[in-house]
Amino acid sequence: MRADARRNLGKIVEAAAEIVAERGVNAPMELIAKRAGVGVGTLYRRFPDRDTLIAAVGDHYVHTMADALNDAAAGSGSAWDAIRDFVSWVAAPGRAALSTALAVLPEEVLVNRTEFARVRTSWVEQFDALVRRAQAEGSMRPDVGVEDLIHLLTVFTCHPDQLPAPVAADPGRYLSLMLDGMTSGAATPLDGSGA
Amino acid sequence: MRADARRNLGKIVEAAAEIVAERGVNAPMELIAKRAGVGVGTLYRRFPDRDTLIAAVGDHYVHTMADALNDAAAGSGSAWDAIRDFVSWVAAPGRAALSTALAVLPEEVLVNRTEFARVRTSWVEQFDALVRRAQAEGSMRPDVGVEDLIHLLTVFTCHPDQLPAPVAADPGRYLSLMLDGMTSGAATPLDGSGA
DNA sequence: ACACAACCGGAATCCGAGATTCCACTTAAC
């Protein structure tokens, strides 16, 4: 493979990640090509069909998440703090919000994608461990689980188009509210002014 | 206007409300017609364009909300209880969840719709009063407002397609979590098993 | 019961967004 071809491949996956985050799994291929600065032809040569491309995006995404979770967990604070850190990392503005997009993926797309499945599973496990740790600490209420956390993350990080504008503009505020709902103790103050 | 025509008109608005809740403001007209049990022709005769129809749906919707809020507020409990009641009413399964759909409406559609604007404004005001009352009671934290409540309601009641399946399946769970995040006191137990 | 205007349903037609193909033109690599 020629050097420039490899370079383009990278640009395409990156662009696809952005566009998918913005417009969902069915975003026009042409948009992706444009964002990547290549022609549609190039896109199709590299990824014969949409699924292949999406799968590549999935791989990329799940790795990013795993790394971020690792970082958060490695911090010195409590498990709860780690969770809070990770959540706000995910909710940071400008961060590609692929979760929702990928969440609706039909299973077929990821079948045989062992790499993706492997990384994701281990990510969930690690996240789950963190949650249990936080619950053991007594800082998180016991009647919620990782799944709840993941779902909420998914909801609040999905693209602006899907969300009421004010929520999209400040997902962190609402995520924080939700986290407060998950503590066993008192609420912490929010960022904004409060309506 | 003939009696059957009037009857159809009602069926159409009702069907439109359902479909819009399910598929958003841009749902195929044909679906609406089918749901209403009429032909597309009939639909177009009554509502020359999509906007007219959507506006009608908006009127209908805002009235429903206003009534529900009244009922909740009229109850004997605390303001906070009233809020909780109203929120769960909105989140009840099967309830048409139009808010998100209508939220993305371009302003033009509702301009000149004085009826809609009037009812909505008064709804918001009443809701706001309730919130302030709850805050005065000390049961609701002071750094959130009606708008937050409305936004969150919007998020969790929007159509399944827009939401991760688990959230769509049990919006009440998440709504409850969010309400807990809004109390000044401790968290209350959730319905489900917890992940 | 009759006449007729208001109504109906839905087939037929029209339209635009986006997928996919194809090939003349570039350019990295040796």
Next chain:
DNA sequence: GTTAAGTGGAATCTCGGATTCCGGTTGTGT
């Protein structure tokens, strides 16, 4: 300098959905 890999994007094909139109119905007044 040669050439095979790589490129962009116009042209074509598809399909979902909007909108129109009209022959057939059905309330309604007499």
